[in-house]
Amino acid sequence: MKTFVYIDHFKGEVQPASWEALGLAKTFGTTVAVVFGSDANDVAKAAFEYGADEVLHADDAALLDYRAETYASTLSALASSHNPNLILLPTTARTREMAAMSAVDLNTGVLTDVSGLEVSGDSFIATRPIYEGKLLEKTVCSGKPVMATIRGRAFPKPNRDASKSGTVTKVAAKTDAISEVKGYSASESAVNLGDAGIIVSGGRGVSNNPSLTPPAGMDEKQAEIWRAQQGFGLITDLATLLGGAVGASRAAVDGGYITYSHQVGQTGKVVSPDLYIACGVSGAIQHLVGMRNAKVIVAINKDADAPIFKVARYGVVGDLFAIVPALTEALKKKLGK
Amino acid sequence: MKIIACIKQVPDSEAKVTAADGKVSWGDAPLVINPFDEYAVEGALQQKEATGGTVVVLCVGPESAREALKHALAMGADEAILVSDPALTDLDTVGAARILAAAIKKAEGEMVIFGRQTLDNGAGLTPAQTARVLGWPMLGLAGQIKVEARSVTVERVIEEGRQTVSAKLPAVLSVVQSIGEPRYPSFMGIRKASKATIPVWSLSDIGASAPAAIITRTELLNPPVRETSVEIIAGETPAEIAEKLADKILAEKVL
Numbered sequence A: 001m002k003t004f005v006y007i008d009h010f011k012g013e014v015q016p017a018s019w020e021a022l023g024l025a026k027t028f029g030t031t032v033a034v035v036f037g038s039d040a041n042d043v044a045k046a047a048f049e050y051g052a053d054e055v056l057h058a059d060d061a062a063l064l065d066y067r068a069e070t071y072a073s074t075l076s077a078l079a080s081s082h083n084p085n086l087i088l089l090p091t092t093a094r095t096r097e098m099a100a101m102s103a104v105d106l107n108t109g110v111l112t113d114v115s116g117l118e119v120s121g122d123s124f125i126a127t128r129p130i131y132e133g134k135l136l137e138k139t140v141c142s143g144k145p146v147m148a149t150i151r152g153r154a155f156p157k158p159n160r161d162a163s164k165s166g167t168v169t170k171v172a173a174k175t176d177a178i179s180e181v182k183g184y185s186a187s188e189s190a191v192n193l194g195d196a197g198i199i200v201s202g203g204r205g206v207s208n209n210p211s212l213t214p215p216a217g218m219d220e221k222q223a224e225i226w227r228a229q230q231g232f233g234l235i236t237d238l239a240t241l242l243g244g245a246v247g248a249s250r251a252a253v254d255g256g257y258i259t260y261s262h263q264v265g266q267t268g269k270v271v272s273p274d275l276y277i278a279c280g281v282s283g284a285i286q287h288l289v290g291m292r293n294a295k296v297i298v299a300i301n302k303d304a305d306a307p308i309f310k311v312a313r314y315g316v317v318g319d320l321f322a323i324v325p326a327l328t329e330a331l332k333k334k335l336g337k
Numbered sequence B: 001m002k003i004i005a006c007i008k009q010v011p012d013s014e015a016k017v018t019a020a021d022g023k024v025s026w027g028d029a030p031l032v033i034n035p036f037d038e039y040a041v042e043g044a045l046q047q048k049e050a051t052g053g054t055v056v057v058l059c060v061g062p063e064s065a066r067e068a069l070k071h072a073l074a075m076g077a078d079e080a081i082l083v084s085d086p087a088l089t090d091l092d093t094v095g096a097a098r099i100l101a102a103a104i105k106k107a108e109g110e111m112v113i114f115g116r117q118t119l120d121n122g123a124g125l126t127p128a129q130t131a132r133v134l135g136w137p138m139l140g141l142a143g144q145i146k147v148e149a150r151s152v153t154v155e156r157v158i159e160e161g162r163q164t165v166s167a168k169l170p171a172v173l174s175v176v177q178s179i180g181e182p183r184y185p186s187f188m189g190i191r192k193a194s195k196a197t198i199p200v201w202s203l204s205d206i207g208a209s210a211p212a213a214i215i216t217r218t219e220l221l222n223p224p225v226r227e228t229s230v231e232i233i234a235g236e237t238p239a240e241i242a243e244k245l246a247d248k249i250l251a252e253k254v255l
Ligand SMILES: Cc1cc2nc3c(=O)[nH]c(=O)nc-3n(C[C@H](O)[C@H](O)[C@H](O)COP(=O)(O)OP(=O)(O)OC[C@H]3O[C@@H](n4cnc5c(N)ncnc54)[C@H](O)[C@@H]3O)c2cc1C
Pocket: A202, A203, A204, A205, A206, A208, A209, A248, A249, A250, A251, A252, A263, A264, A265, A266, A267, A268, A269, A279, A280, A281, A282, A283, A284, A285, A286, A287, A290, A300, A301, A302, A303, A306, A318, A319, A320, A321, B013, B035
């Protein structure tokens, strides 16, 4: 059994679920890591350290910027010449596209957002969420190779062993680009909610602190955003202490308190951290579908009847502006930081 | 310019969805336009306002999907097309992409806008697969769109930030929430939509045959029930509550 694992990276920064995919592939047999881009020598080396048996590197400047077409064509060509049984990818913005296109080239299908994968005879049975995780389905793909994008944090990440190495095989890139990358701007704060082990989230409640006096000259909306930024400041302090990421409800995003990349829920990100602390979030169904798989959920909300308490393990009925900083202090002491 | 927005009909996001006798049940919850596709319609209408042209909404689905198309018409779309055929059952995303591509050709679309993903299947594959079948560029997850002199530039919202990507038309796009809140159907729009006749194209109309499914479901499961009882942490002061809560969190060994 031979599995391709596509190592998704952005300017050399690997999406961690790539390594989780590599770990999963090892349980099936021979593992071939596939790395694209002329900025990825370190990524190719790291693939051996995470356990790849073989590493194919399309080390070409034409692949320096991700473009759906060139990446898909390169993957399709490699799959045609190496004949893997399975191609695993992490689930990211890029891989959904390139896997989708490659599947058209190879006349096969893609199982997305997979949280379980078993071998049965010569086929694979994948478990994946449907209806926003309200249901799960088991699905099979009759095409060859089977392609699957795995959900972040669903499979264990293999340990990195710096003593492992090998010879990277350079392979050719396809250069059939029909789109052009014109520029890039990093998000204000790198948010990688999908891979975060800890998320502290804020909702509309973060703007609700009447005792804060905004600087003079602000209109009502500006004052609201200013208050919300103080609230998110407290949330960020807690997240930073715990080495976690900052999440948000849609009301907070729509209110202009924080950018869309932080949004958790149906139209935002689906996350599965070990710890999710929801502050001033009511717990609308569209938010819950994004975070209810967190291992431990803590809710801080003024309203004892807020639906978020129905999914929480621990709850505090109170003002987030008082509780969140107190919690940061308490944890700081207990963690000796 | 002819802009096509691809939409699907799905059970409302508030619906309680369960597996019953191996089938998906959403009780008496209504079927609605896929919420992600409202952004596609919104994006298409914005482009029509910016550069002129017509907006056509396209759906592959059963007769009942007319209602979703009517919603898009009420929002302001000019025309709607339903591709429906008894031979179209159990479409996977590649299959849907082949049918959509054939219909897009027949409708002479120049810019096609998709939602990010469907609420039911949630694959997020159909846009790129349609682009591949057509051989058109794919500009995915756009938070902003700009059309200029036969080329389109989008700001793509990805994990690492925003990326500006452009391509020549015709092209396929998908959009995310940052494109802007979908407008509500106006009173006039609703009246117009209720009178509109929506043509139904069969497979022979678009010169396609029913694609065989490559991906098939073998089992449907209700997710494991989680223990949901909440422990409320109370105390005299925030500090006291925080103290207790911190101990509880530490005891969970998740830090
Ligand atoms: C198609 C569709 C898609 C959607 N997608 C998403 C999505 O992806 N993500 C998402 O989050 N929502 C989504 N929504 C919106 C969702 O329905 C809710 O409107 C939204 O989640 C509410 O955000 P909230 O909880 O922050 O605000 P609210 O519902 O207004 O809740 C604010 C909460 O803060 C509490 N509060 C106020 N002040 C304080 C304080 N000082 N201290 C502590 N608590 C306080 C209040 O008691 C209240 O419970 C979607 C809706 C639709 C229709």
